[in-house]
Amino acid sequence: MKTFFLAFFLVPIYIFSQNDTIWTKKNDLLIGEIKGLSKGVLTIETSFSDSDFKVDFDEVKVFSTQKVYVVFLTDNTRFTGKIIPTNTGKLQIVNNGDVIQELDIDTIIAIAEVNQQFWKRISGALDIGFNMTKSNNFRQLNISSLLKYSSDSWNFKFSSNTLYSSRDDNDRIERRDYNLTGLRFINKWYLESTVVYFSSTELGLKSRVTPGIGIGRGLVFSQNLYFLAGGGINYNIEKYFDETQNKNSTELKFITQLDLYNIKDFSLFTNVAMYPSLSEKGRFRLDYNLKLKYDLPLDFYIKAELNLNYDNQSVVEGNNSDYLFSSGIGWELD
Secondary structure, rough: HEEEEEEEEHHHHHHHHHOOEEOOOOEEEEEEEEEEEEOOOEEOOOOOOOEEEEEEEHEEEEOOOOOOOOEEEEEEOOEEEEEOOOOOOOOEEEEEOOEEEEOOOOHHEEEEEOOOOHHHHHHEEEEEEEEOOHHHHHEEEEEEEEEEOOOOOOEEEEEEEEEEEEEOEEEEEEEEEEEEEEEEEEEEEEEEEEEEEEEEOOEEEEEEEEEEEEEEEEEEEOOOOEEEEEEEEEEEEEEEEHHHEEEEEEEEEEEEEEEEEEEEEEEEEEEEEEEEOOOOOOOEEEEEEEEEEOOOOHHHHEEEEEEEEEEEOOOOOOOOOOEEEEEEEEEEOO
């Protein structure tokens, strides 16, 4: 009988010691493998479910991990180690047996596993919108995509937004916007390298290739909000449909970016980038992006997005701006 009771108590202890655990404020317990915390959602894989559980981090009272994670905090610092709860309700970050930080759970905004397999670091999204009317044989197709690779110190992102539009009584309209960005995080700062490709029949622009470098800093971090600002320098290589207008130029770059997420399945992202020219007197460009997204089951979502491009010295007389408003349904790879 003593052996039975001893086994009864030791087996649960053994199970907990070999698994990550999550205790919610409603006293529910989840046991499995924590995949990460991002945008206010803590994801855990369990042995008794075909799909991962996604738990609102606001509902988590305490949790523990067996693997090493990079822990991102609201003061824009990060620590690496296992996460262990204390008797007082706080959490400790432990690395090689040493406690390197003790903190409250509400100061954590993200965690990412260290030394993950390459494919586990990749996320992405794809959405498509299509409009068609019988009048004037109108057709419009918009395709947007996002591919991201993230590690504890690096972030690489490729995004695209493409529009094709045609109708019988007008010329074909095309617009392409591709962006490749690499970020290197150093304490509270980041270094940025970008290559942007943009073309627009509306602006008479056949192609604009813009390599650039910059530096920035996250200013506000929380479980629902991320705000950053930065600056840098760009070099424009511009080719127009009127080849006599082709030119190269240098410009400064100033950006602000706001990301709101985990607000009852809604998220909002907005970015403003301003480019005062260094080589062309009086020239000023501006790029603006606003995206609203609502999450659906099975990693689907619906979104509405606005992209605006302004150039006060456009080669198309009387037409200094081009914009794209799109809506559609998409799927997210997480």
